[in-house]
Amino acid sequence: MESIGFLIDGFALAIQPVNVIYAAIGVIIGTAVGVLPGIGPALTVALLLPVTFKLDPGGSIIMFAGIYYGGMYGGSTTAILLNTPGESASVVTALEGNRMARSGRGGPALATAAIGSFVAALIATGGLAFLAPVLVKVAVKFGPWDYFGLMLIAFVTVSATFGSSPLRGLTSLAFGLWLGLMGLDQLSGQARLTFGVPELLDGVEVTTLAVGLFAIGEALLVASRHLYKPEKPIPVKGSIWMTREDWGRSWRPWLRGTLLGFPIGALPAGGAEIPTFLSYNIERKLSRKPEEFGSGAIEGVAGPEAANNASAAGTLVPLLTLGLPTSATAAVMLAGFQQYNIQPGPLLFTQHADLVWGLVASLFIANVMLLVLNLPLVGLWVRLLAIPLPWLYAGILVFASMGTIAANPSVVELLLLTGFGAVGFLMRRYDYPVAPAVVGLILGPLADSALRRSLQMSLGDPLILVHHPSSAIMIAIAAIALIAPFIFKGLSRFRQDED
Amino acid sequence: MQLKTIQTANRPAAVVAVVLFAIAAVTWWDASHMTARATYGMSASAASYLVAVFFVALGLAHLVNAFKPADIEAEAADWGAIGWIGVALAGLIGAIWLGGGFVLGSTLLFAFTTRAFGRRALLVDLCFGAVLAVLVFFLFNKLLTLALPMGPLERLF
Amino acid sequence: MxxxxxxxxxxxxxxxxxxxxxxxxxxxxxxxxxxxxxxxxxxxxxxxxxxxxxxxxxxxxxxxxxxxxxxxxxxxxxxxxxxxxxxxxxxxxxxxxxxxxxxxxxxxxxxxxxxxxxxxxxxDPLVIVVPKDSPIQTIDDLLKTIKEDVAKTIWVGGSAGGADHILAALVTKAAGADPSKINYVAYSGGGESLAAMLGGQATAGVSGYGEWEGQIKSGDLRALAISYPEPIEGIEAQPLKAQGLDIELVxxxxxxxxxxxxxxxxxxxxxxxxxxxxxxxxxxxxxxxxxxxxxxxxxxxxxxxxxxxxxxxxxxxxxxxxx
Known part of the structure; x- marks a missing residue:
């Protein structure tokens, strides 16, 4: 195969000592900045982009690959240990990961995240190298109706994150949907729920909601309990490494997460969040110990974290082949390419083959480096929990608010962050799950515009949603997933009656 | 409070129900005032109406729950601590609003948050916070050329 | 210091x-x-x-x-x-x-x-394109299509009310159709609308020339015209003005x-x-x-x-x- 030859050339470029050093520096600073609470990969990459400008294009892109994967990886560390995901794709990781960390199993949680990310990124980078041209042809065929079908599936699976009460879960979801309405409607330019505040016209940033609900809400909750039942996080209980059982329970979720994450990440409007929800739901269904979900199931970390990283590699498919950035991180990377007058697109693979394959090769190298760097660091990260609580949470608040200020230095944004923090606290206090709100904010606007684009293209005929076989199948899957549990419940009750 | 006079077994659920109805009303009102109409397909207001209806349904369900015994018990909370974090965040927002800059705001945020967690060494924590904020400022503003809000302190550097 | x-x-x-x-x-x-x-x-x-x-x-x-x-x-x-x-x-x-x-x-x-x-x-010039398999070969073909059925002529481009939308409206008007009846599907930027163009879901698309340059040069999209008043070196597509339409939008x-x-x-x-x-x-x-x-x-x-x-x-x- 031609690609293999190119890939070998790429490795020859990436393996040069100076380039390996660039990759190592990229991985280290990417992890270091990404690990700060409230600062996700997009901001990490945006912050560190100027650092790479001083290098030649090859070196810069290689360092960039390191920063990208490093930032992705660093984001999950704080999600697991401190329940403060810096971006929406780590929200699901925080669900089970933080439960594990609280019961002293932070080490295995971090390890399964690290190894899962490694496995996923390895496979997905391979997919990027060999499947990109094929995938992209399928991806552009994905019409608005297909996106609508995908959103329906995602909506149905959200129920996995609802916790003890469906009513409270739905209420949380509705809150997210409501926030999703805010701002200018993309299709018609109509302002919704902006109350004349111009800062609201761009809508609510998902990061602001995630950081507010999780980081600030969490800090408020811990503070409110401090006096009555002081909660001392347990840094380590038992081994900080994964046991044989942990391995046995992790490897399948890693692979399944990868299979979900890569193709959805490659869709022009797929994103990293949807595969993490889907993966969480699937792992919960397939787990041999579903009762552990909600109190720290390792599958719930392994699957979504693999999905998250695989989708990060998937994002590079439309970016490199179409010049189409599908996530905030990818948009910053595009700016990075353009800095060198390199326009990603159909001609990139022919005009700048050396660069592309150098990038792919350095993604492999960065990935290996991350594993080498981070597995030994697991012990160190876990020690973060040994910082006295007042300083730990004060630090979290400083970094979380800084992330918001850095993205948009406006008082309105800070007020929103504080407001979401207060809501997050109340939701936790009265046992409302917070993750569905984030999900609602992400999916709501996507579903809304996908449906309306479909109807606009069909001049108002709703049958367009079932005319296309692909969307018809997805809508059917969503319907079955919604109804099946009730039928099964009914059947088992029926059988019980017979007994 | 009027709610107390009615026999409610689960007061939080009743409060949530009222909030949900209020949001539904606001959303409906907002949707009914939209002017842009889609030439083909659905207008932007459709989603708003849908969400408003969803909220009404959830509000009704909460209202039903309000008359049932609560299935969860809200634990005792240290409202003083919450207040201190509120002061901390207000310190940050105030500093940014009034042009006090990032370092001042973050220092206040840090110091008052530690107070919320029961530390009384305000002066020490102010120093700690200031050191952290200055370090962050150097790292992000100087090294990574990120525009953080500037105040009198930042202009010294 | x-x-x-x-x-x-x-x-x-x-x-x-x-x-x-x-x-x-x-x-x-x-x-x-x-x-x-x-x-x-x-x-x-x-x-x-x-x-x-x-x-x-x-x-x-x-x-x-x-x-x-x-x-x-x-x-x-x-x-x-x-x-x-x-x-x-x-x-x-x-x-x-x-x-x-x-x-x-x-x-x-x-x-x-x-x-x-x-x-x-x-x-920067905006460009009007059609998918490569489209029967529309020239800007005049596009005008004819619009005139025949303005509703079924699906445009894609950037956000509502932006430059892309404005150009699409100007062309619709020049074709003799009612611009308020234009079927313009807005996307968040040149990227997403590009996917809709390549997927063949639209009749015509508008974007900044630079954003779609790669696909135009590789032949995946056919450029009909640019909106700049004069021809630009290195861009094959001719200005709308040179093709008999009194439209310029930069x-x-x-x-x-x-x-x-x-x-x-x-x-x-x-x-x-x-x-x-x-x-x-x-x-x-x-x-x-x-x-x-x-x-x-x-x-x-x-x-x-x-x-x-x-x-x-x-x-x-x-x-x-x-x-």
Whole structure:
């Protein structure tokens, strides 16, 4: 195969000592900045982009690959240990990961995240190298109706994150949907729920909601309990490494997460969040110990974290082949390419083959480096929990608010962050799950515009949603997933009656 | 409070129900005032109406729950601590609003948050916070050329 | 001393990669702040940062800082600029045609006529394309298709009320159809609408030429026309004007100064910007970024802003986005 030859050339470029050093520096600073609470990969990459400008294009892109994967990886560390995901794709990781960390199993949680990310990124980078041209042809065929079908599936699976009460879960979801309405409607330019505040016209940033609900809400909750039942996080209980059982329970979720994450990440409007929800739901269904979900199931970390990283590699498919950035991180990377007058697109693979394959090769190298760097660091990260609580949470608040200020230095944004923090606290206090709100904010606007684009293209005929076989199948899957549990419940009750 | 006079077994659920109805009303009102109409397909207001209806349904369900015994018990909370974090965040927002800059705001945020967690060494924590904020400022503003809000302190550097 | 400490820290932290870049000795003492009313990475942000780079490199300014104030198509940044910079000689603002449209369709109380035009910088052509398998071969074919059934002619492009939408409306009008009946499907940017074009879900698409250049050159999209008034070297597609349609629309960007700025301070800014734009470094930036030069000095730019605002308002009214 031609690609293999190119890939070998790429490795020859990436393996040069100076380039390996660039990759190592990229991985280290990417992890270091990404690990700060409230600062996700997009901001990490945006912050560190100027650092790479001083290098030649090859070196810069290689360092960039390191920063990208490093930032992705660093984001999950704080999600697991401190329940403060810096971006929406780590929200699901925080669900089970933080439960594990609280019961002293932070080490295995971090390890399964690290190894899962490694496995996923390895496979997905391979997919990027060999499947990109094929995938992209399928991806552009994905019409608005297909996106609508995908959103329906995602909506149905959200129920996995609802916790003890469906009513409270739905209420949380509705809150997210409501926030999703805010701002200018993309299709018609109509302002919704902006109350004349111009800062609201761009809508609510998902990061602001995630950081507010999780980081600030969490800090408020811990503070409110401090006096009555002081909660001392347990840094380590038992081994900080994964046991044989942990391995046995992790490897399948890693692979399944990868299979979900890569193709959805490659869709022009797929994103990293949807595969993490889907993966969480699937792992919960397939787990041999579903009762552990909600109190720290390792599958719930392994699957979504693999999905998250695989989708990060998937994002590079439309970016490199179409010049189409599908996530905030990818948009910053595009700016990075353009800095060198390199326009990603159909001609990139022919005009700048050396660069592309150098990038792919350095993604492999960065990935290996991350594993080498981070597995030994697991012990160190876990020690973060040994910082006295007042300083730990004060630090979290400083970094979380800084992330918001850095993205948009406006008082309105800070007020929103504080407001979401207060809501997050109340939701936790009265046992409302917070993750569905984030999900609602992400999916709501996507579903809304996908449906309306479909109807606009069909001049108002709703049958367009079932005319296309692909969307018809997805809508059917969503319907079955919604109804099946009730039928099964009914059947088992029926059988019980017979007994 | 009027709610107390009615026999409610689960007061939080009743409060949530009222909030949900209020949001539904606001959303409906907002949707009914939209002017842009889609030439083909659905207008932007459709989603708003849908969400408003969803909220009404959830509000009704909460209202039903309000008359049932609560299935969860809200634990005792240290409202003083919450207040201190509120002061901390207000310190940050105030500093940014009034042009006090990032370092001042973050220092206040840090110091008052530690107070919320029961530390009384305000002066020490102010120093700690200031050191952290200055370090962050150097790292992000100087090294990574990120525009953080500037105040009198930042202009010294 | 403190400055030195900062630099020292920088050097240590990334092993000297970030060796401080002090420009040539400053010929002028201007210490400027450029507001880009958009997030990092977009067109206005890169224009502001390129200006920053060249002004410092040529020594036209001693220091330049770029501040991003994103929000509502730039109107948030504009409102803030008007409120805080009044009469301030150290403040610049970068904006373009999208902000003209956003001010009108958001019913914003602020618009570009309230600040002081310094110079028009660049003007990028928009391009009208069809999928490669489309039976539409020329712009006349497209006009005929529109005339036959305006509803079934599905356009894709950037956000509602933006330059892409305006151009689609102008073409619809020129075809003799009612522009308020246009079936324009808005996407968040050139990327997503590109996927819709390649997937064959639309009849025609509009975008900045640069964004779709790769697909046009590779033959995945057929370019029918560009919206620039004259032919551009290196672009095969001909202007609408040359093809018999009296339509021109340029995605221009310009630089502005604070409101109520007069006298010496204003002259100093005008000179510094004019010198910057005449420098070989700026020409180099235009080339590497693929921007088309569309320079106009302050006075000409001022008249242009006035006429452009009226024209955009007229089109937005005809498609029902303004009244």
């Amino acid at each position: 403190r400055k030195f400490f900062g630099r020292g820290l920088a050097a240590v932290a990334v092993a000297g990669l970030l060796a401080a870049s002090t420009g040539p000795v400053a010929a002028k003492d201007l210490e400027l702040t450029i507001t880009a009313p958009a997030g990092a990475g977009g067109g206005w942000d890169s224009a502001a940062r390129s200006l920053q780079e060249v002004m410092m490199a040529t020594g036209e300014a001693k220091s330049v800082q770029v501040v991003n104030v994103p929000g509502a198509g730039g109107t948030v940044g504009l409102a803030q600029f008007i409120g805080s910079a009044k009469g301030n000689p150290d403040q610049l603002f970068v904006a373009g045609i999208t902000l003209v449209g956003a001010s009108i369709s958001n019913k914003s109380p602020v618009d570009l006529t309230q600040i002081t035009p310094i110079a028009r910088l660049t003007g 995605n221009w960007r310009g630089v502005f100064a604070a409101p109520e700025l007069n006298g010496e301070d204003l002259e100093a800014l005008k000179t510094a910007v004019a010198n910057t734009l005449k420098s070989p470094q700026w020409q180099e930036v235009l080339k590497t970024r693929g921007w088309t030069d569309y320079y106009a000095p302050s006075d000409e730019f001022k008249t242009f802003i006035g006429s452009e605002t009226e024209r955009v308002r007229g089109i937005l009214t005809s498609i029902g986005l303004a009244n």
